[in-house]
Amino acid sequence: MIVMKFGGTSVKDVPAVRRLVEIVRAQARPPVLVVSALAKVTDGLLEVARLAERGDGGGAAQAVRALHRRHQEMAALASQPRRRAELLAALEALFAELLAIVHALAVIEEVSPRSADTIAAFGELASSRIVAAALEDAGTPSRFVDARQVLITDAQHGQAQPDRAKTDERLRALVLPLAASGVVPVLGGFIGSTGTGITTTLGRGGSDYSAALFGAGLAAEEIQIWTDVDGMLTADPRVVEAPRVVPRLSFDEASELAYFGAKVLHPSTILPAVGMDIPVRILNSQRPAAEGTRITRSVEPDGEAPAAIACKRAVTRIDIASSRMLMAYGFLRRVFEVFERFRTPVDVVTTSEVSVSVTIDDRRALDDIVAELSAFADVACEDGMAIVCAVGESLRGDARLATRVLGALEGLPLAMVSQGGSRKNITVVLRDEDVKAAMERLHRRFFEGETTSARATLARA
Ligand code: ADP
Ligand code: ASP
Ligand code: MG
DSSP, X not given: OEEEEEOGGGGSSHHHHHHHHHHHHTSSSOOEEXXXXXXXHHHHHHHHHHHHHTTOHXXXXXXXXXXXXXXXXXXXXXXXXXXXXXXXXXXXXXXXXXXXXXXXXXXXTOOOHHHHHHHHTHHHHHHXXXXXHHHHHTTOOEEEEOGGGTOEXXXXXXXXXXXXXXXXXXXXXXXXXXXXXXXXXXXXSSEEEETTSOEEEOOTTTHHHHHHHHHHHTTOSEEEEEESSSSSBSSOTTTSSSOOBOOEEEHHHHHHHHHTTOTTSOTTTHHHHHHHTOOEEEEETTSTTSOOEEEESOOOOXXXXXXXXXXXXXXXXXXXXXXXXXOOTTHHHHHXXXXXXXXXXXXXXXXXXXXEEEEESOOTTHHHHHHHHTTXXXXXXXXXXXXXXXXXXXXXXXXXXXXHHHHHTTTSOEEEEEOOTTSXXXXXXXXXXXXXXXXXXXXXXXXXXXXXXXXXXXXXX
């Protein structure tokens, strides 16, 4: 069995869903489908939540009606009158419920994280119904499955953590029997619920993670992430002009790239696949014949170059110097306990004898963090920083590669330099305005011209 996840752009309009239907129909065996909300719909729903919080009930209602109309247009995918009527009625019910929730929240002018999750979930609830109806209409037996009944999580709204055992149980009860009988189950990604039935979400971009969790729970042969680019590219296409496709990656390489900004994969996606050793593929729904990127446990390291480079922008650097002038025993523990207490992940860390520098991208608790650190250290923060990272198994094998990475950046002011414990990446922190130059220089050195990595082939899209 294969789990196929289609992202927002792959379900964004009627032609996109028609392409999805063709891709599914070309499969030898019925897959399990995971779909995102139509492109930009989650952003729209979160905007609705903000309007309600400000007490702008009229504005919020108008935005809900616009979203409803956009989904109604998708009913063109159901050509059979009865199916079309059923789909329209299902959408009607969903958006009426959303409108009622939004009204109530606008009156009290309060949207808790729990309410925000309830609102955000409507995107995936609607898209999964549309895709199931479109498949049925094309003659492929298919069934909408409410993903909230399947993906069971804790109650950390906005960033819920899955309960793997309970989710696996639900997969066996609700999804496996459908798949076994030749029906394509269609689930929304990103959404789940607590054991007591309260709606949760896995965080932005979380549909990839849902697909991987379902793939692992169903012991799938492969997890396919269908998106709008040809695969994992050698660099972010929004920063570097002509990145190439990386045909093969190891799980470790893909995780590091995702973690350091390669948005094409949610950073948690690889985890469930690693445990079960399930290959993950990234494919382009607009060019289904392209090979894509295949991610597996191990790859032949390519001594010439890293596998790819990535960048994460808008991060904050925090310099923390021990006020006792010596990096006393226990200093690092005290520092990291503060970040843990405020649930703020630290991305890059460098240390010297008396100080430690870290970067974070979630600034919500920054003031509190600085206040607590200041009790035992001198603290300075700098916004507008960015992380640039070269990743590859080759970095471990060939120590000269790290030197070449840094050499390519000569002349750019580097605020931090770090090589992760795995030795599979070399990471620098610099000012955001230098990101483009840094990425372009690295890309030119490793992926363009004669030293081009054998693992990267030119992207034609
Ligand atoms: P989806 O809606 O299908 O989940 P996303 O927008 O989340 O799609 O992810 C795909 C996007 O990720 C691409 O359009 C591209 O702009 C961006 N991206 C950033 N870095 C990379 C990379 N290294 N390789 C491929 N895509 C990347
Ligand atoms: N629809 C959600 C988002 O936009 C989840 C996803 O697309 O993966 O973040
Ligand atoms: Mg995504």
